[in-house]
Amino acid sequence: MVAVETEAWSSSELVIAKQAFQAAYEREIAALVAEVRQRVEQVSQIEEIWILHDFLSARRHQMDGKYDDDLTALLFTFAGLVKEGWLRLEDLQGLSADKLSKIKALTRM
């Protein structure tokens, strides 16, 4: 078990974390917009517009939960985003070696 509680974040680490967080969010939204554009082009049956709506509802709910910027959850959040490909470890350079190694360990779980 990786200990991730009661992490102290320096102000420069918080800036890096905020930027990485925003970068991952923007990448994922850009991919979502591209997918919605493709899906809406393909709508031909009447009910498909509501399927698109259901899809957007589900993705919004999922992203609201995933982009949790609560500091106590941030290492888990970052590890999840790295695993999914929305964030690279390079985006997190400047965090303490300890935090980076914890994030790396979490991505392997």
Added chain:
Amino acid sequence: MVAVETEAWSSSELVIAKQAFQAAYEREIAALVAEVRQRVEQVSQIEEIWILHDFLSARRHQMDGKYDDDLTALLFTFAGLVKEGWLRLEDLQGLSADKLSKIKALTRM
């Protein structure tokens, strides 16, 4: 006040009503799909995808309420669809003269 309660619908009228209902729904959905395609093309800011989602949620709720095929409400429903342009009175030809005149009267309210 137009009396619209306890209407009797013949089986041929029910067929016409169902077809008119479906035609109006298809027209409105086609317009909605066109609008969603245009809106999604214009998404540039991150949060706009969620504005699109809110828009779809509102339109779905509105349409669920509007396309009420309860027979007791059908004259009101048709009158509303005619007023909004999704249905023409010609789509309702074959309904009794009494029903048609009630629908016309309701469109003027």
